[in-house]
Amino acid sequence: MGRSSVPLVVCVSPDRQVRENLVRRLDDLGAVLMCADIGELRAMLAGTLPAEPEFPDEIPARSPSEKVSFGDLVVDVVQHQVAWRGHALDLTRLEHRLLTRLASPPVEVWPYERLFAAVWDSAYLGDTSILHSAVKRLRQKLRALDGGPVVETVRGIGYRLKQTVAPAA
Numbered sequence: 001m002g003r004s005s006v007p008l009v010v011c012v013s014p015d016r017q018v019r020e021n022l023v024r025r026l027d028d029l030g031a032v033l034m035c036a037d038i039g040e041l042r043a044m045l046a047g048t049l050p051a052e053p054e055f056p057d058e059i060p061a062r063s064p065s066e067k068v069s070f071g072d073l074v075v076d077v078v079q080h081q082v083a084w085r086g087h088a089l090d091l092t093r094l095e096h097r098l099l100t101r102l103a104s105p106p107v108e109v110w111p112y113e114r115l116f117a118a119v120w121d122s123a124y125l126g127d128t129s130i131l132h133s134a135v136k137r138l139r140q141k142l143r144a145l146d147g148g149p150v151v152e153t154v155r156g157i158g159y160r161l162k163q164t165v166a167p168a169a
Helices: 016-026 038-046 093-103 112-120 129-143
Strands: 008-012 031-035 067-070 073-076 081-084 087-089 150-154 158-162
Touching: 008 016, 008 038, 016 031, 031 038, 067 093, 073 093, 093 112, 093 129, 093 158, 112 129, 112 158, 129 150
Parallel strands: 008 031
Antiparallel strands: 067 073, 073 081, 081 087, 150 158
């Protein structure tokens, strides 16, 4: 690097606090380019719309009126609504996207990489803390449902949505 060069630091993180901490630490060191996900970074650098998802064949295309059903759970993709046995469930945008992916057919194990691509539109960079936090919050809300589905951890791989087994009468 020559004397007239200014370093450029690129920070890609969906966590706003991480981005803010980086700016404080780098204070006047050079230029910092920050964005929430890889798609946003691509758009900034290329001046175009974000690229297609990394796993396009694994993220089912949805018509505007389509709903995802998983037992008594109904996720309205377009209206951003979730209902359990006809009662509304209050979820954040992130929790809604996460639940939509986990409940979408075929219901299977979603590896961390696929969840990051599908929910955050971002590449998996090896840090699962953001994903674990989102799953923890979603689990708390699903636990409040009588007989509701559960998010099961597949250790070292990812997550899957499972029906709760009803107790025998």
